Amino acid sequence: MTISRSDCVTMDAGDPLGSLKARFTVPKHVIYLDGNSLGALPRHVPERVQHTIKSEWGQDLIRSWNSAGWIDLPSRVGGRIARLIGAAGDEVIAADSTSVNLFKVAAAALALRPGRRVIVSEAGNFPTDLYMLQGLAALGGAVELRVVAPEDIEAALSDEVAALVLTHVHYKSGRVHDMARLTAKAHEAGALAIWDLSHSAGAIDIDLNRDGADLAIGCGYKYLNGGPGAPAFLFVAKRHQQGFHQPLSGWMGHAAPFDFVDDYAPAEGIARGLCGTPNILSLVALDAALDVFDHAAMGALRAKSMALGDLFIELVEARCPGVFGLLSPRAAVDRGSQVSLTHGEGYAIMQALIARHVIGDFRAPDVLRFGFAPLYVGFADVWDAVDHLAAVMASGAWRDAAFAARAAVT
């Protein structure tokens, strides 16, 4: 028997994380299933940013670099993210974008594995990761990028390989890579494992150090809710920090940035992962957003996220039998915090859903993505979303040429 809406309401009432939804400002009429693309706004963020702008910048001006602790924000925020991904506080720093940080860690990995010039990644990885590696390879230094099919990853780990670069949770399918196993395989080949946590940090209980990860990067604006284009982060395992030399060697990563000497000398520890002046307004938003995680253990969030995904799949198959393909793994443990369905008219269907204020997104050629951020999505939300989906399919509203004709909105 299919789960009823009232069952879902009961589940929400018994959910120890259920009260966290009130810490976000998702409009009442919206079911927001796109937190895997842009996390929702934590309610207290505007005031924190406002304080930084009006008081720290407007009144205290340049002095706030010290008096308001701006200069320490990258490491402070990094330390808070570290707790969510199984890293030590001094192994993570917040800075730049995911793309820029991937460039840093990939180049540093080559320096950590002298004599090896091959980087392996997988076809269909989040594109910016591949693009950045292509940019690094094009710079010279005889770097070779080998992009292989997912099933060929392990075979590609030869003794020429300096680093394996993978995204932990696939942006399109939501498939989770086995971090421990693939990291071990990379190590067996003498390579380093670099993990992109963009679609897992804040949604999955990652344990970088347990799994032996060498380097990692991730995004601040998806499940961490740091705001559009929020600063990203990078992780360097303690054992690699002494040998970590990244080429975007800006002054903030210098051992003594305010000595203003001509020659670069890397700071001790994770700070050498910094480049230019940190973006304070955005870091403050991200810092504030992380407060929400003080009220939720990652294990509990992951358990809820899996339950939400399972519920969604069950309801879709019950209410729309045979209509959609399931791109995501069926087993929750193999799936990130999203469920991806396929349908030849996926774009039009998603537009019809969005018109009903059920916000997921579409990825070409036929993928409907539904993200279940466990901090602010509840079980009744999932039920309502599927109810709308069933109504859209039953009504044929998605066939409306007005939707299909719209330019792709991604």
Place this chain on the structure above:
Amino acid sequence: MTISRSDCVTMDAGDPLGSLKARFTVPKHVIYLDGNSLGALPRHVPERVQHTIKSEWGQDLIRSWNSAGWIDLPSRVGGRIARLIGAAGDEVIAADSTSVNLFKVAAAALALRPGRRVIVSEAGNFPTDLYMLQGLAALGGAVELRVVAPEDIEAALSDEVAALVLTHVHYKSGRVHDMARLTAKAHEAGALAIWDLSHSAGAIDIDLNRDGADLAIGCGYKYLNGGPGAPAFLFVAKRHQQGFHQPLSGWMGHAAPFDFVDDYAPAEGIARGLCGTPNILSLVALDAALDVFDHAAMGALRAKSMALGDLFIELVEARCPGVFGLLSPRAAVDRGSQVSLTHGEGYAIMQALIARHVIGDFRAPDVLRFGFAPLYVGFADVWDAVDHLAAVMASGAWRDAAFAARAAVT
């Protein structure tokens, strides 16, 4: 006869730019002479950022990438900066940090000058510029960085040189390089000229295209008032855009970022200068801050800035004769919007001034920097600042060990 305070008040009253000060929130009791390090807060910025956070992010969520025009912010903001630096609207884009952007343009310059692997810069340049070039050189590709004394720049322009990288206004001395002449010299040698405008954009009437500049970068948080760590910008002259290939080739610089294909293909035009996802909150603050420039022509701002600097030098020499060295050029045309004095006890003196709410800054070993942002610094402010300086020197307050003992605040 020395200019009196009432003369200065009269000058302020007659200053057509005088009313702009009210558009900033500098506290009444503060004389802020550090806009060359962190620009003051334009009064309307908090509300704009608040709107973006609460309404665009909080209510419209992911849809704001299109509905609020987030996706176009880098080019829109770039186009506004272009007008301040003598560039066409489609030659400038706002992105990343100054450091990251220097890496992009320096690497791209090498690609534009195949067969040439030398980059020339000057000793004592703003350190992050040198550090980034060192990072690029360390990546391989046989790149060689030659850092020469300022007086040896022209002699260093051999036929091996791909690019000359200079900062237009020196951060410490305020000296202005002759952009037209040095660019022409670089071109004569077959090299490109890359200009760092961090200490001149928004303070000096730059004309990149008149002067033949090839590539440029600059800072958003100094005279452009974009807020602490605001996004930076980069300029690529139209004639170089087709051949502009930068290695930080993230998805936002892709010809079709939302096609999610595996291979990088650069966007047409200046957009290929982008890398990762743009930082929206910070870009909105910078965008709003630029509104102030709609009310002031750069020529008028430059004229006022020169007059403020001249007044400061005149008053310091009258009120504190023989006490300070003048590090900045005496001729206003050779000077950016700052005046730098030298004194063996410069650090303690600056601390004493700051205690009196006259905020400049100190650069080792002996430099007191005073910035005169013409948008919000007036003639009476200059008079009052020198009055405080004279009082500090007369009282010997700066000798107070309490000041000297403090850790360097930079």
